Amino acid sequence: MPTRARRTQRRNQVLSREQIIDTAIDLLDTGGEGALTVRAMTDRLATGSGAIYYHVGNRDELLDTATETVITAALATKPARAAASPEDEIRAVALALFDAIAAHQWLATRLTLQIIRNPVGPVTVGIFERLGQQVGALGVPQPRWFDAASTLVHYILGAVSQNARVEGDTSGIDPDADREEFFDAASAAWQALDPEDYPFMHAIVGQIREHDDREQFLTGIAVVLDGLTNLR
Template sequence: MATRTRRAERREEPLSRERIVEVAVELLDAAGEGGLTFRALAERLATGPGAIYWHVANKSELLDAATDALVAGALEARDARSPKSPRDGIRAVALGLYDAIEVHPWLAVQLATQLSRSPWQPVTLRIFESVGRQVGALGVPENSWFTATSALLHYILGAAGQNAANAVSGRALGPGSSRAQFLDDASKTWEALDPDDYPFTRAVAAQMRDHDDREQFLAGVALILTGMTAAPPSSA
């Protein structure tokens, strides 16, 4: 009886698209895209699937809405910081997306999918516009804007996605394992490689062991910006 009462109380709460997206993000965070079903949503929201379909047509639309909500939040947080220069603006966008993907690893796949299959979607356009405006403000020649912005965007999403995937894999190693231990083991393996076949890999083994993911990510952004402004790429 108590359970039915609680469910009845939950049903009295107004069901909105925003609330549906919020719960969808929770399900995606917990179990990835496979965990997002309308049945699971209905159970979590204590409602029927029909009520959800009134607000969202299908799973694809729901994934797009969840992706859009997180990206909008990341970029709004960047805007609130009022960057003092184009470099600061790009760094802020990069960090906003990095942090969002780190918290929500599934987001990397959704962004990559949209970027490659439907670059006209609002999410892709919003990110491209945020980065592109700053690239233009850096003084990059207009005929190189597309190439420069695309390269920077691919790095940001790719590196952030890889770091998020590494974190997920690290958690899957189980108790007693840690990132530091994993990197130490990998570094020792690199150091034991044949020096004639892998001289470079052996030389950077210690750097790999001691690196910080976030600092490495930002260093990559800075490296691209330095090259972009020193010798802007030509689209011709």
């Protein structure tokens, strides 16, 4: 009669680490961090909690691993052109991160936490290395490399987080609100402001309805790149 240890070993061999991570990402995509529970994982995978802990550790480690998996895939993105310039490389990385966070709305919070909590982890190091190499290729002096790369990272994280789900206190935020309705309401409210006190807000009222988040993001990258080239 097989022992419990042998049964556990066979089950661990059948259930792969990749299956666990893929399932965790699917749960996160469906319901955010609140949906990622050991109970949900064991139900989805038809296994015991021991198999999950065996492969990926506890829930926090699973969140970190899911984040690392998505970000590593995004960082592997290459520019469309074969003979890519440093600017092309930076835009490719920035857009890959933008698209990853748009596709996985839980990711913005976890990505920020990883960069803060684990500066030597693969997520932080991977992002800074991929962007930093291109900062050097742009001709930025080496003493300014950290400042330049940090500026890029801060802009990317800040910009993409505006389009992502905010974990934590979301009082007053409707996660199912229609984007067009939101901007219509915002532009109407801005239009109602006194034009003498708020001339700038009145000037951009029409633009808020028409803007594209991805194109706006690329405009910000262009502004940052222009500034970095001046550091030469």
